[in-house]
Amino acid sequence: MPETIAKFVIISFGIFFIAAGLIMAFRPQIARSMLRKAGSTTFINYAELSIRMIPGIAFIVYAETSKFPLTFQLVGWFILISSILLMIIPRRLHHQFSLGAAEILKPIYFQLISPLSILIGVLIIYTVT
Numbered sequence: 189m190p191e192t193i194a195k196f197v198i199i200s201f202g203i204f205f206i207a208a209g210l211i212m213a214f215r216p217q218i219a220r221s222m223l224r225k226a227g228s229t230t231f232i233n234y235a236e237l238s239i240r241m242i243p244g245i246a247f248i249v250y251a252e253t254s255k256f257p258l259t260f261q262l263v264g265w266f267i268l269i270s271s272i273l274l275m276i277i278p279r280r281l282h283h284q285f286s287l288g289a290a291e292i293l294k295p296i297y298f299q300l301i302s303p304l305s306i307l308i309g310v311l312i313i314y315t316v317t
Contacts, residue, residue, distance in 0.1 A: 191253050196247035198316050205309030213302035216295035226292040227274075227282030237271045244268035255315050 190271045212219045227233045261274030274282055 193248040194250035201243040202309040202312035209302045209305030212298040216298035226286035233279045241271045
């Protein structure tokens with residue numbers, strides 16, 4: 189049962205990457221605006237990081253069943269540990285980083301990297317189906 193739930197979460201995570209890629213390709217201003225909001229309020233910061241931990245845990249739970257167990261373990265632990273670290277550092281630092289990244293990443297850059305997001309989403313789904 190936990191593996192079934194983990195598989196569903198991972199497929200949803202893949203769909204999220206595909207949707208994010210489409211937003212970056214066709215509405216890059218929205219992607220940039222969302223990046224600016226990361227860590228902007230206490231609620232957004234902890235909601236974002238808590239939600240991010242769910243696919244991290246799912247990757248760890250599903251690792252042995254996946255086509256790439258070691259990769260799933262590494263990705264899962266990376267997502268989980270980085271989420272915890274971002275919860276520990278002051279929220280303002282997280283927000284300042286996202287503002288700086290949004291300033292550097294002009295809309296055209298979002299459009300250029302959007303195929304990578306779509307590809308990652310497709311690969312995530314492929315590895316569990």
